[in-house]
Amino acid sequence: MEIRQLRHFVAAVEAGNFRKASENVHITHSALSLSIKNLESDLGVLLLRKSRKGIETTDAGEQFLSGARTILAELEDLKASLQGTVDAPTGTVRLGLPVSSNNALAAPLFKLLLETAPGIVLEIEEGNSTHLLRSCENDQLDLMITFDWEVKMDHQCEPLYIEHLYLVSAYDESIKESPSISGRSCSNLPIVFSPGTHSMRRTIEKYAFDNGLDFD
Numbered sequence: 001m002e003i004r005q006l007r008h009f010v011a012a013v014e015a016g017n018f019r020k021a022s023e024n025v026h027i028t029h030s031a032l033s034l035s036i037k038n039l040e041s042d043l044g045v046l047l048l049r050k051s052r053k054g055i056e057t058t059d060a061g062e063q064f065l066s067g068a069r070t071i072l073a074e075l076e077d078l079k080a081s082l083q084g085t086v087d088a089p090t091g092t093v094r095l096g097l098p099v100s101s102n103n104a105l106a107a108p109l110f111k112l113l114l115e116t117a118p119g120i121v122l123e124i125e126e127g128n129s130t131h132l133l134r135s136c137e138n139d140q141l142d143l144m145i146t147f148d149w150e151v152k153m154d155h156q157c158e159p160l161y162i163e164h165l166y167l168v169s170a171y172d173e174s175i176k177e178s179p180s181i182s183g184r185s186c187s188n189l190p191i192v193f194s195p196g197t198h199s200m201r202r203t204i205e206k207y208a209f210d211n212g213l214d215f216d
Helices: 003-015 018-025 029-043 059-083 099-116 129-137 199-210
Strands: 048-051 054-057 091-098 120-127
Touching: 003 018, 003 029, 003 048, 003 054, 003 059, 018 029, 054 059, 059 091, 091 099, 091 129, 099 120, 120 129, 129 199
Parallel strands: 091 120
Antiparallel strands: 048 054
């Protein structure tokens, strides 16, 4: 198995067909096809199969894709670490941002890097906290911003800021002048969350459990 074969395989998956992939990696269609066939032969599994739209990954191919991308990213990071210096760092930084924070943080981050470290290429992955955590644990991210992080031995964590929660409800004269409202006061209100498991939901559910509340 060779590094170029990994690049050819990833290019084929991302392009969806051999013709476009061969153009992207600047080799002939037949050379790309042969490279991937040799890779499949070395691994002893079928990675790609033909579909109506072009090609698609098999179950083995989907599993291999994640590992191949990780290996290629680590090689790029290694290459960048040899080329960069303290004064002029270069390379790619993969940053995970929650959907709720991306709009506020992405543009300032790009502007800051352009001004202070133009050699850094910032790649942002947007998603909910569960998705980003999975990507981080699979070494697909270098950095991530998330809510209520559980510190682990193999991660370095730094609190950035405290985010306030705001109550949005129908007008209520009794709370008109209140600068804040307790979670207990909200127990009789319907609480609406986006579906799935995410850090914000876990935070609210933990608060309810710790305070003996049963939110609606």
